Amino acid sequence: MTLLLDRVTFSYHRWLRPVLSRFTYEVPGEGLTILLGPNGAGKSTTMALLAGTVAPRAGRVLFSGTDLTSASRGYRRHVAWLPQRVPSSRQLTAREYVAYVAWLKGESRSRAWERAGAALDQVGLTEQAGRKTARLSGGQLRRVGIACALAHDARVILLDEPTAGLDPHQRTVFRDVLREVAAKTPVLMSTHDIADLADEADTVTLMDGGRILHHGGTRSFLDHARPDAAPARRAESAYAVLMRLDGSQ
Numbered sequence: 001m002t003l004l005l006d007r008v009t010f011s012y013h014r015w016l017r018p019v020l021s022r023f024t025y026e027v028p029g030e031g032l033t034i035l036l037g038p039n040g041a042g043k044s045t046t047m048a049l050l051a052g053t054v055a056p057r058a059g060r061v062l063f064s065g066t067d068l069t070s071a072s073r074g075y076r077r078h079v080a081w082l083p084q085r086v087p088s089s090r091q092l093t094a095r096e097y098v099a100y101v102a103w104l105k106g107e108s109r110s111r112a113w114e115r116a117g118a119a120l121d122q123v124g125l126t127e128q129a130g131r132k133t134a135r136l137s138g139g140q141l142r143r144v145g146i147a148c149a150l151a152h153d154a155r156v157i158l159l160d161e162p163t164a165g166l167d168p169h170q171r172t173v174f175r176d177v178l179r180e181v182a183a184k185t186p187v188l189m190s191t192h193d194i195a196d197l198a199d200e201a202d203t204v205t206l207m208d209g210g211r212i213l214h215h216g217g218t219r220s221f222l223d224h225a226r227p228d229a230a231p232a233r234r235a236e237s238a239y240a241v242l243m244r245l246d247g248s249q
């Protein structure tokens with residue numbers, strides 16, 4: 001699997017300045033990649049382009065060499081996508097919601113139902129499986145969204161801030177799930193939880209202002225930390241140094 005933004009230019013409106021301009025980025029083909037950057041850096045935009053939910057104004061989005069503009073329907077089955085805001089439904093229970101997404105992604109009805117139960121169990125929501133999603137808390141709804149991303153056999157998983165709004169215990173549960181999932185399927189995940197997740201990641205991408213400031217193995221990212229940074233603060237320090245926030249450059 002290769003997933004690549006090739007010299008992509010994108011703006012939300014024709015008259016607005018592009019968020020990304022001739023932007024090239026390839027999602028690593030294995031393991032967990034975390035996408036870091038300040039608010040407004042372009043992370044969600046990058047992920048939405050990779051998920052095929054928005055189209056570039058120029059350039060190409062290539063999945064294993066095929067341009068998405070000509071193959072979007074088929075492509076969406078291969079990509080699992082957790083958007084930043086998970087819409088709730090008044091009608092559907094958590095299990096129905098996850099099963100519906102799995103069915104849309106090409107699973108048979110019975111398999112989608114089965115997978116939905118297993119995915120909700122993975123994210124610790126079995127007890128809420130029968131509740132309408134509109135009646136869940138923000139963190140629970142986020143976990144329903146994560147379950148949707150896990151409930152079908154995707155070839156790449158894109159998670160936009162999956163840990164936002166999760167309580168500390170659920171973050172730990174999520175980390176365990178993530179480790180298991182990323183061992184089999186490449187995962188690209190945007191996050192502000194650097195300290196929590198840098199240790200788990202194989203690759204770290206840091207972007208700002210629609211540009212990549214760092215892309216490489218986690219160790220090479222952490223090497224940017226100040227030498228006096230405490231071990232538990234190395235990721236935060238590396239981020240500050242690369243973003244030139246620490247006053248040292």
Ligand SMILES: Nc1ncnc2c1ncn2[C@@H]1O[C@H](COP(=O)(O)OP(=O)(O)OP(=O)(O)O)[C@@H](O)[C@H]1O
Nearest residue numbers: 012013019037038039040041042043044045046084
């Ligand atoms: N729907 C929209 N309409 C117009 N501009 C938008 C829209 N969504 C995002 N933008 C702009 O695009 C730029 C990149 O936003 P994006 O959401 O991709 O950043 P981000 O790195 O995901 O930020 P955050 O960490 O806050 O989620 C920002 O300047 C933002 O204001």
